[in-house]
Structures are given as C-alpha cells and as structure tokens.
Amino acid sequence: MELRHLRYFVAVAEEGGLLTAAQRRLNTSQPSLSRQIRDLESEVGVPLLERQARGVTLTSAGRVFLDHARLALLQVEAATEGARQTARPQKPLLSMGFLVGLEVMWLPQLLRILREEAPDVDVTLSTQSSPELALALMRGKLDIAFLRPEKNIEGVVFKVLAKEPLIAVLPADHRLASRKKIRPQDLAREIYVSSARTSPVLQEVIQDYASRVGITLEPKYAGENISSAMSLVASTGGISLVPLYAQNMLAPNVVARALDGGTPTVDLALGYNRANPSPLLRRLLSRADELVANVQNQSIIRYVEPE
Incomplete structure (x- = not known):
C-alpha cells in the first residue's frame, strides 16, 4: 500500500464519485483511478466503497478506513513540515495561533515573556477556530496555540490554563437585559443563536448545561464564530452563550449577563x-x-483555575 492509494481513496470518499475525484482533485483518468481503488480494496481485503449509478458511498469498513487514512496523511504532512523546520536557519521563529478575539488578553503577556527568553525571535500570528488550530499543531504549522482541548488529535498535548465561565449575550434593548442573571427557563423561551458551529468542545459544554438545567437549546441561527454570533444576536433579537473572554468583543448594542443555575465552564488550553x-x-x-x-492580574475578566 502506498500513500497515493490513501490520497486517492480520501479524494473519492470526499467527492462522492470516481469521475469527480479524478477530474477535480487528482488530475488522472477515471479508469486509472478505478484500478487504484480496486488494488487498495484487494490489499485491505474488504470492500471500502459501494458503486452506485450516481456515484459511490462508503461501506461500514470504508468509513473506519477513511478516518485512519486521513490521520495517516496528516501525520506524513506533519513529519515533512517538521523535517523542513529542522533544516531552516537557527534564528528563533515562533508561530502562534489564537481563537478569534482571545489574543487581546493573552498576546501582550506572552510577548513580554518572549522578549525575555528570545529578544530576536520572529513571531507569526494566526486566528482560527479551535479545530483548525489543533490540526495546524498536528501538521507542524504552529508551535503553540490557545484553543480548546480537541479530541482525536494525534501527537498534540493540551495544557489546560483556565476554565472559562459561559455568559449570555443579548441585545441591549432586550426585555431580559435589565436582569443581572439569565434563568434557564427564560433562555429556553428565546431565539437561540449558536456561537459554537465550528467548536465541538464548546457545543458539548453548552448542551451539557442545557441537559443539566432541563431545557432544550435548538439554534435558529448559527454564527461562524463568536463575533458573527454576536452580530446575529443584535440583528435577530436572540440570545447566545459564549465564553467569558467575549466581553472584550461586545458591540455597543449587545450586553453580557451571567447565567443562573450553576455556571458552565469551557476549558482553555x-x-x-x-x-x-x-x-x-x-x-x-x-x-x-x-x-x-x-x-489574571492585568484583566478585569476572572477565569476559574483548573483543578
């Protein structure tokens, strides 16, 4: 089995068809691609794809194989990037990643420590979703990242720094804005805007909280990130749940309120x-x-220390 077999299989699975994968992703012919896939299935010993009139679907074995094939390709990419970094000049270089908006709090203090440790270091900075940051770490594209402890990320270590309480954000003119805390029952009756579409860890925390307090939170709108979720809150009159650091990003027409019923927290790592x-x-x-x-000393925001 060669790496090209894995790449071909992943492309066919993601495109949903041999012809589409051959033309769009692999720059090869469909007959040649079909032979490669048959060779792969022969070596694995079980069918991985079900051929249909309008494309292909994964067998149960194919779904399992797809997860491992993707991971194998990511590990090869990480090994390649690691080797390239080792061969580069020895001038210190640090690539950092942050959740959108989080750099406001953490970057100034991190740069102060960096100046003490390596005054001539070159720094690159990127802001992405937590799963994207985790994949960048696994691939060797980033040195460190401030993110959520994502699952099934091979070779990446997550050191929990703090537990961030969740808060509710709602329009400044909302009928509940006069309250200091938002009760779960009130939350359940409002338009719910999800801020966790690209953050499975945050989504799990929110759903666990909803289950614990006995409510259902079905998003009517979903933001790409916390910033877009707050824009949706302002425009739809809805309420969203976000980590505490989002207070740094509040627009004038949006306010933040604490949650009643036991404050949920999400790990920052x-x-x-x-x-x-x-x-x-x-x-x-x-x-x-x-x-x-x-x-903690420089910010008005107070995290909960990890156990």
Whole structure:
C-alpha cells in the first residue's frame, strides 16, 4: 500500500464519485483511478466503497478506513513540515495561533515573556477556530496555540490554563437585559443563536448545561464564530452563550449577563505538538503558570483555575 492509494481513496470518499475525484482533485483518468481503488480494496481485503449509478458511498469498513487514512496523511504532512523546520536557519521563529478575539488578553503577556527568553525571535500570528488550530499543531504549522482541548488529535498535548465561565449575550434593548442573571427557563423561551458551529468542545459544554438545567437549546441561527454570533444576536433579537473572554468583543448594542443555575465552564488550553523540538517552546511551557497569573492580574475578566 502506498500513500497515493490513501490520497486517492480520501479524494473519492470526499467527492462522492470516481469521475469527480479524478477530474477535480487528482488530475488522472477515471479508469486509472478505478484500478487504484480496486488494488487498495484487494490489499485491505474488504470492500471500502459501494458503486452506485450516481456515484459511490462508503461501506461500514470504508468509513473506519477513511478516518485512519486521513490521520495517516496528516501525520506524513506533519513529519515533512517538521523535517523542513529542522533544516531552516537557527534564528528563533515562533508561530502562534489564537481563537478569534482571545489574543487581546493573552498576546501582550506572552510577548513580554518572549522578549525575555528570545529578544530576536520572529513571531507569526494566526486566528482560527479551535479545530483548525489543533490540526495546524498536528501538521507542524504552529508551535503553540490557545484553543480548546480537541479530541482525536494525534501527537498534540493540551495544557489546560483556565476554565472559562459561559455568559449570555443579548441585545441591549432586550426585555431580559435589565436582569443581572439569565434563568434557564427564560433562555429556553428565546431565539437561540449558536456561537459554537465550528467548536465541538464548546457545543458539548453548552448542551451539557442545557441537559443539566432541563431545557432544550435548538439554534435558529448559527454564527461562524463568536463575533458573527454576536452580530446575529443584535440583528435577530436572540440570545447566545459564549465564553467569558467575549466581553472584550461586545458591540455597543449587545450586553453580557451571567447565567443562573450553576455556571458552565469551557476549558482553555495551551496546545503544542509533542514532537516539536524547539527549545524556545520548552522554555515558554515552563513559564505557563506565570503567563496565567500575569493575565489574571492585568484583566478585569476572572477565569476559574483548573483543578
């Protein structure tokens, strides 16, 4: 079995057809691609695809194989990037990733520590969703990232920095805006705007909270991220649940309120790839507790310390 077999199989599975995958993704002919897939199935020993008139579907074995094939390709990409980084010049370079809006609180204190550890370091910065940041760490595209502890991310270590309470955001002129806390029963009667469409960890926390307090939260609208969710809140009159740091991003026409019924929290973690050889990364990790303390001292936002 060769890597090209895995790439071909993933392309066919994602495109839903041999012809589409051959033309759009692989720059090869359909007969040639069909032979490669048959060779792969022969080596695996079970059918991976069901051929149909309008394309292909995965068998149960194919679905399992797809997950492992994707992971194998990601690991090869990470190994390649790691080798390239090792061969680059020795000037310190650190690539950092943040959840959108989180850099406002954490970046200034992180840069202060960086200046002490490596004054000549070159820094690159990106803001993405938590799953995207986790994949970038696994692929060797980032050195560190501030994100959620994502599941099934091979080789990535998540060091929990804090537990972020969730809060409700709602329009400033909403009938519930005069309250200090939003009760679960009131929340259930309002238009719910999801802020977690691209964050499965946050989504799980919100659903666990809803289940615990006995309500159902079915989103009528879903934002791509917290910023877009708050825009939807302002335009639809709905309510969304977001991590506490989102208070830094509030527009004038949106307010934040605490949740009644036991405040749910979502973990904020510092992620890094276990195989990353950077000495600077190791020095930063050794000062993670100091970083958390500095952020707490400089911010009006109070996190819950991890156990």
